[in-house]
Amino acid sequence: MPRFERPSRSLEQTDHIAWDFSASVRPGDIIRLDGDMGAGKTTFVRLLAKALRHDGTQISSPTYVVMNLYEADDAPTIAHLDCYRLGDESELDALGWDTVTDGSAIVLIEWAEKIEDALPKHIARITITPTGETDRLFVFEVPESWMDRAGSAALSPRPATRCPVTGERVDGDCPTYPFSSERARLIDLGKWFDESHTITRPVEQGDLEDEF
Secondary structure (H helix, E strand, O other), rough: OOOOEEEEOOOHHHHHHHHHHOOOOOOOOOEEEOOOOOHHHHHHHHHHOOOOOOOOHOOOOOOOOOOOEEOOOOOOEEEEOOOOOOOOOHHHHOOOOHHHHHOOOHHHHHHHHHHHOOOOOOEEEEEEOOOOOEEEEEEOOHHHHHHHHHOHHHHHOOOOOEEEOOOOOOOOOOOOOOOOOOHHHHHHHHHHHOOOOOOOOOOOOHHHOOOO
């Protein structure tokens, strides 16, 4: 399966990574989150849910209830499972496993090794490894079919570039990419508002047409 590594040095960067990942996620996807206790699995679920238009503040760990179901009018249904306290996959029936995996919900599973035999063979996996007090390494392994989806390009680490405002190097995982800072981003935005921005080629008809 395609594999992508995304390092994070802060919660802000992790939030950005969750937004990138959300562009590829669709109802019917089953995604396992692997990592030690305290690695940040529930935190990532919360940020991913926010990126999918849910209220991230309502997302909590389902350690004791095993599964939380989140529904909203303008967002895909999310089933969030924490299987840490399950004995094995035989206990899934009481949770309505067949219902949540019928293709209508995005299923996010912590401690998926407890129900290994119940999982389809080819599902997405997110492995979270702490590399410092607030640093994390996210490894995404996704089914090959995901690469045909709109938004899949956001999974790949972005190349380093130069800030168009300051000329400074900007790493691909910078939260304000391609700008070196929020201040640089606002300066660039201000140029568009006061019409002092310049472009490097003539405007073409395709630039003026909506993309659908």
